Amino acid sequence: MTITGIIAEFNPFHNGHKYLLEQTKGLKIVAMSGNFMQRGEPAIVDKWTRAQMALENGADLVVELPFLVSVQAADFFGQGAVDILARLGIDSLAFGTEEVLDYQKIADLYAEQGREMENFVENLPDSLSYPQKTQAMWKEFAGLDFSGHTPNHVLALAYAKAVAGRNIKLYPIQRQGAGYHSVDQDVDFASATALRQHQRDKDFLERFMPSVALFEQTSKVSWEDYFPLLRYQILSNPDITTIYQVNQEMAVRIKETIKTVQSVEDLVEAVATKRYTKARVRRILTYILVQARESDLPEGIHVLGFTEKGRQHLKSL
Structure with missing residues (x-):
């Protein structure tokens, strides 16, 4: 059986996430951020509620990304998440992206030339931010251009780096509906950003979010x-x-x-x-x-929830 990993924040869980799970094959394991997000903000609702939303909509097992993995730049976020999913036995990694490229080819390129690519990044001037350095590397070695409005594509490249040299296949799924930062309401799939902005609009939530009752009865934070x-x-x-x-x-x-x-x-x-x-x-x-300090990542994997299928998989590990 195929075991597919998904790296997610579900902040909050919406129909686009449900679509991603529906398009994914086999046993579905989600590595999800806890109560703080990759870009440095608190989750709108707690990790237990978001895990339950995922389990109600197609996930079989949800585990938590440690804090010092989830609140990191894309490369470190991707690497830490893939390390955890690899320990849970995944053979493919599914993700939504604005640009469906041959990410497998990009992973193979990094497997072959990773050292030169990282040396290239290290020799760029310190006046550039880390994302600018990474984008320069991808342009130089893979001929990729960036608009700056494709955060899922940036994460997809981080996942390609993280699976390089591993026996994990990449399974990109074209992002549906609104872009990541879009607050557009006139779409088939609203973004998480739009849902956070319209969190008190019941009609809007019911149109774009499964498990609305769970979301509505949970405390919201910003x-x-x-x-x-x-x-x-x-x-x-x-x-x-x-x-x-x-x-x-x-x-x-x-x-x-x-x-x-x-x-x-x-x-x-x-x-x-x-x-x-x-x-x-x-x-x-x-x-x-x-009050975070430099520390080793926990050795154990923190399970947030599972279905019967997910429980059987955990037992088999």
Whole structure:
């Protein structure tokens, strides 16, 4: 039997995610972010609710990505997630993407030339952000261009890197409906961004989201709920460079700016630079919020839920 892995956030779970699961073959194992997302923001609803939504709509087993995997740049997010799914015995990886390319060919290219590709990245100037360096690498070695509006494609390339040299087949599925950041309502599949924005619009939710009742009865959170605690963590800590990935430059910028801003978005806008993208700044603020330190990843895999089929698979491992 085919065992297919899916890497997801489900923030929140919507019809596009259901479509992805429907298009996927065999036993379906989801490696899902916990309560904080890859781009450095809290999940709108907790991980248990999102796991239940996935299980009600086609997933067989849902496991949690450790915090220091889920809140990372695309390459580290992809690598950590694929490592976990490989331990669970997947033989294919399904994902939605704006651009359906031959990602398998790209994975083979990285398997052959990975060392030269990483050397190329290391020798690019530090004035470039990490995403800019990665995009330059893909352009140089694979002739790929980026519009900057295709975050799923960027993640797909990270997955191609992560499966390079492994016996895991890539199974890209064309993203349906609205783009990742779109707030468009006049589509067949609304984006998670649009659903977060229209979270109080019952008609909108019922049109674009399965398991609506689960979503409606669960507490919702956003960055603004955490802003007072974030401010306290920044101001009360005499040395925030002890926090994961906070260097001296970032520490000074954040400490100065927090005194004058009234929201997380204002803080991100003021602290971000060409080199430090807004997503990177949000991740750093998330690390500060939870007081994250450099640490080894947990050896165990945290299971969030399973069907009977998923339970049988866990037993067989």
